[in-house]
Amino acid sequence: MKQTPTMTWPQHLRAIMTLGIPLIGGHLAQFSIGLTDTIMLGRYSTGALAALTLASALMLLLFLMGCGFAWAVMPMVAQFDAQNDATSIRRATRMGLWLSVLYFIAVLPVLWFSGPLLLMLGQADQLAADAQTYLRIAAFGILPGLLVMVLKSYLAALSRTRIVLLMTLAASLANALGNYLLIFGSFGFPEMGITGAAIASVLSQAVSLVGIGLYAHFSLPAHSLFTRLWKPDWEMFARVFWLGLPIGLTTLAEVGLFEATSLMMGWLGTVPLAAHGIALQTSATAFMIHLGFANVATIRAGNALGRNDLDHLRRGAVAVFVLSLITSCVTVAVFLTVPGPIVSLFINPADPAYGAILATGMALLTVAALFQLVDGAQVIAMGLLRGMQDTRVPMIMAIIAYWGVGIPCSYLLGFVWGYGGTGIWSGLVVGLAVAAVLMLHRFWAHAWRA
Template sequence: MTAPRSYPAHARALLGLGLPLIGGHLGQFAIQLTDTIMMGWYDVEALAAIVLGSTMFFVFFIMGSGFGLAVMPMVAAASENGEGEVQIRRVTRMGLWLSAAFSAVTLPPLLWAEPILRAMGQTPDVARLAGQYLAIAGWGLLPGLGVMVLKSYLAALERTQMVLWIAVVAALVNAAVNYVLIFGSFGAPELGVRGAAIASVSVQVVSLIGLVAYAVRVFPEHQLFVRLWRMDRGALSQVFRLGWPIGLTNLSEVGLFAASAVMVGWLGAVPLAAHGIAMEMATATFLIHLGLSNAATIRTGKALGRGDIPDLRRGAQVTVALTVAIASVAVAVFLTWPEAMLSLFIDPDDPQKPDIIAIGTGLMMLAALFQMADGGQVAAHGLLRGLQDTRVPMVISGVTYWVVGISSGYVLGFPMGLGAAGVWCGLVLGLTASVVALMWRFWRRALPAAEARFDGQSALMAAPTV
């Protein structure tokens, strides 16, 4: 086995793979960001509804994306361990199958979301507008999850540039359609939240078509869509076993933030709007960490596929170092320019702007506090998924996000009277507990187990025959 690559070589390889993935995530995020900014200029109540509606959609989307994310380490390992084209085709197809099944099961709650939101204590007007948004945006779940599977497939094969360009084009198209349909520009009807929903669904469909066309052209030997209707029970089981814990882990994390939005919503539209804006900023930095984490998953999966544990270990160390560097920059930005960033989302003439800025500035300070923890936990998840270790991380996430994060956020926010700031303190506590437990899991359990497995295989191969 060759010597492990140097740390600078690992950093270059990780960034070379990760930067387009980061750009792709930020391009996708720009769709949601555009909705939030334009709704903030359109109407504060509509902004609160978009925050609530998009949060609910994202909960379902991120849970269903577990099957797409499971495809990533499986394709990466197959590309290195000799299983090749057949296994790549099998797991990618069944990732599409499972994503479609998930979409069919979870679509009804999105189409009839208004009574659900009312039951969760949201104000009637905000629940009504959020329901209008989701009744249209919900149809984007199926193409959106298909996009996630194909992005994972292409990224694992190191075709990340196309993932980036699809996301950039989608963000630009979304911004244009949003402007036309939200405000009724160029003679179009003024549709408000419904216009934002139509734009989002259209973009998801166009993105899926673009990725399908690219995959067929660049990898015709994989024959992804030939006899797509045929079930592969073995591959379906493999993707399901790896993917459902990822989906529930994602649900735990996004549920932490969604529950925080619901709790802040009990305080009224102004705190919810401030929460939504601050969360947009925190989400942007999270997506940078997520792109790096995806790259770590791919590189860890490839190292695992070829049994190169020393290279895997060194790559993990570089991942952690880059995560700390990115988080440090985010902390500095959040502490230096909170008011300027918040002002981007609000009409300067809105009478509620001072109240939103006052609440949002405090939340931005708290967002700075959890940057290290948030980056660290998503990096740990990426490394563990590269080792195809997903079940114990799922349990860790459920305990730290919900038992620690949600419960402490509720106690600090309401019985102790800290309001939105108290809810965000719960986020800090939950994420901190998560990163400690997940990093321990990777360095003390999962990595040594992988090393022992390959050492055992090497010893077996070296044993004399009789």
């Protein structure tokens, strides 16, 4: 999206919303796949919900780390597009696809043999067994999922965000239908519980890959994206790898912060873990909006970098921060005023643990409201830094903030000082706040010094 250097504030806001709304919708639709699994399995049984929460923690951790290569494609394509360099666009996207395939091959054994790993991390025997059952099927959705993420980054960087939204919506609907048929055994299908949820997730990712791949091939023939896809391009492979690896490790550090809290909640029991899964899914829904704005920040910063337009970079950054702040304020208000109805959506009223899960989930949502502001600020700053292809120092900052500060605070507040689940979640607030301060300082120092 090529902008002039004299854009007014309303023009910046309008451009961000035009590009961002389909991206936000796409993230929400993608996220709804996991959300649908949580809601339907929560109504199937508390045990299935707890196992899904545990399995999703490990799978999401590995999947999002692999997305680092896809997210590296986004600022590179945005920069090359601003320079009208179609050859480099094709080269970067292809090598993003290569790296995604290689990454899937590397992590598949971890998911296949996840049961012993979860037992080593202190989880109950039945929870670990059920989680492994889910992961041995759902793991095969990682490959199409990663390839889809590369193609989404490629299309989004070229401002083709509506098709990203439409394809993701189709995958979400396919997953919801598959869940309904296979979890509960509707319309003559076998009742498969958590296994059915895994099968539905894989099928939905496959639907998304076929659709978005066909669109990329036929709508952008000048890029010849899949022609001689087998041919290596080691120079561009290295560029995508070294930009994407820090992004993946940063994501590993951030998601690992949340997934470590899932393990800690598992130490407290099935009910706290189930409530944690509900609160985490709800918070992550709001986070998808900030993530969409962060993608816009990455694309527009990449465009500005390609044109060496620093005024556009700075003014656009202020505009996207304002929109993220407004989103955070709305989310905080919702979490604080109606936590009960939100949590109850995920629980079967006939479940014997209904009251305990509801009370714990409401308490966790109250804490989740506190980190909306800092979580939004840090992901926007991170998106801008990625657009400037600055990923290595932010990676170090993230590791320090999440693991050097957040995890110890969660453990101290949750177990040493006895605040339980709310203490564990309060540690998240501290870690995210430190990350926000560090990332914001680095971006604005770069932007004004440049």
